[in-house]
Amino acid sequence: MYVTNLKCLDCFEEIEFDYVYKCPKCNGALDVGYDYNKLSQNGDCFSMISQVKSGLSHFINLLPCRHPDNLITIGESGTHLLLMENMALSENPLNVYLKNESSNPTGSFKDRPLSISVSLAKELGFDSVIIASTGNAGASAAAYAAKGGLRCLVLVPKSTPMAKILQAIAYGAQIICVDGTFSDCYQLAEQISNIQRIANVTTTYINPFNLEGDKTIAFEIFTQLGCIVPDYLIVPIGAGPLLSAMHKGFNEIRILGFSNKNPALIGVQAEGCAPIVEAFTMGRIEAKAWENPKTVASAIADPLKGYERDATYTLRSIKESKGCAISVNDEEILSAHSDLAKFEGLFQEPTSAASLAALRKLSTKGLFDRNETVVLLLTGHGLKDPGIVSASHEELKIIKPDINQLKKILS
Ligand SMILES: *Cc1c(COP(=O)(O)O)cnc(C)c1O
Numbered sequence: 552m553y554v555t556n557l558k559c560l561d562c563f564e565e566i567e568f569d570y571v572y573k574c575p576k577c578n579g580a581l582d583v584g585y586d587y588n589k590l591s592q593n594g595d596c597f598s599m600i601s602q603v604k605s606g607l608s609h610f611i612n613l614l615p616c617r618h619p620d621n622l623i624t625i626g627e628s629g630t631h632l633l634l635m636e637n638m639a640l641s642e643n644p645l646n647v648y649l650k651n652e653s654s655n656p657t658g659s660f661k662d663r664p665l666s667i668s669v670s671l672a673k674e675l676g677f678d679s680v681i682i683a684s685t686g687n688a689g690a691s692a693a694a695y696a697a698k699g700g701l702r703c704l705v706l707v708p709k710s711t712p713m714a715k716i717l718q719a720i721a722y723g724a725q726i727i728c729v730d731g732t733f734s735d736c737y738q739l740a741e742q743i744s745n746i747q748r749i750a751n752v753t754t755t756y757i758n759p760f761n762l763e764g765d766k767t768i769a770f771e772i773f774t775q776l777g778c779i780v781p782d783y784l785i786v787p788i789g790a791g792p793l794l795s796a797m798h799k800g801f802n803e804i805r806i807l808g809f810s811n812k813n814p815a816l817i818g819v820q821a822e823g824c825a826p827i828v829e830a831f832t833m834g835r836i837e838a839k840a841w842e843n844p845k846t847v848a849s850a851i852a853d854p855l856k857g858y859e860r861d862a863t864y865t866l867r868s869i870k871e872s873k874g875c876a877i878s879v880n881d882e883e884i885l886s887a888h889s890d891l892a893k894f895e896g897l898f899q900e901p902t903s904a905a906s907l908a909a910l911r912k913l914s915t916k917g918l919f920d921r922n923e924t925v926v927l928l929l930t931g932h933g934l935k936d937p938g939i940v941s942a943s944h945e946e947l948k949i950i951k952p953d954i955n956q957l958k959k960i961l962s
């Protein structure tokens with residue numbers, strides 16, 4: 552175990568490792584600290600970097616769980632990095648890779664963070680977890696709680712795609728639909744976890760352990776590119792812990808001596824809910840909560856109401872990495888959504904396709920050089936929001952089981 556403590560992202564106060572959510576001094580978000588010196592002296596991270604395996608225990612030396620046996624795992628991680636082959640861009644770059652996180656057990660990258668935060672909750676003696684979610688994290692929490700024998704409560708906004716809700720129900724969680732936004736769910740989860748002994752595993756910055764699971768994506772990308780850091784990494788963002796965790800992961804690779812640079816991180820939001828992009832564009836490091844989120848990219852429709860401070864952490868990671876934040880509209884998202892399936896064989900939910908929409912927009916603006924390497928995070932599977940397809944496709948043809956009718960259609 553190389554975990555040392557928890558550190559406040561704002562005032563740098565160091566506090567003892569425990570299942571806590573906020574800095575006792577300033578309410579800032581907490582970050583898990585490690586003894587990197589000891590880790591690099593022992594050489595305990597080499598195997599982690601030299602191969603890609605499924606199951607987060609592969610990364611145990613850079614995770615906060617005390618023992619690999621305490622990790623609840625159902626085969627998350629070890630996802631493919633695929634070359635984008637069949638879609639030309641109007642301008643460079645030539646090397647575009649797709650990190651397909653939709654092949655995790657519940658169909659989204661959220662399995663990585665929830666594997667860690669639910670495992671730690673169990674390790675530290677909780678028997679229930681609660682989560683506010685736009686659907687994917689709720690399904691993941693439900694699956695890991697099921698495997699670990701914990702009770703799971705999921706709060707989702709009423710507008711959540713039904714397939715995600717059904718998934719969480721199938722895993723045995725108790726689902727509560729809230730007539731409000733994700734932010735309303737967030738506040739309810741926080742209030743309950745303050746008064747009852749129930750671990751809040753919500754995947755904003757409120758739970759510092761989730762980011763530790765997220766960052767393993769960075770380790771895998773590095774390994775899969777042949778121990779090379781990509782020039783750009785494009786990430787769909789809600790509050791943005793996934794993006795900050797990519798930054799942490801690539802920082803750790805550098806601190807441990809395996810690389811000497813970080814990728815520029817590009818955060819993508821939908822035009823209908825873009826508080827972080829708005830702040831970035833205006834050169835601010837503080838965001839305003841978004842009123843009335845409205846987008847097909849439901850997994851990143853996070854208005855940040857009541858925890859606007861989260862945006863600042865994300866903006867900090869973007870700035871430090873010399874990246875940017877960009878928004879794309881629903882039309883651009885849906886066209887990327889359709890093309891990923893038709894040209895690359897990857898059926899994604901709309902949010903996931905936002906990365907490709909952003910790549911296209913930025914390539915038109917000439918951001919990339921020809922030889923640069925860009926990785927897109929594909930964050931969630933198309934079957935999680937299948938209803939979106941019917942809207943954009945022709946009606947189903949129904950025929951009698953008759954060869955002549957079939958011939959007629961094919962001619
Ligand atoms: C949660 C989620 C994101 C965004 O992650 P954050 O860490 O909340 O910014 C992106 N895509 C999908 C499919 C998600 O479920």
Ligand SMILES: [Zn+2]
Pocket residue numbers: 559560561562563564574575576577578579
């Ligand atoms: Zn603090």
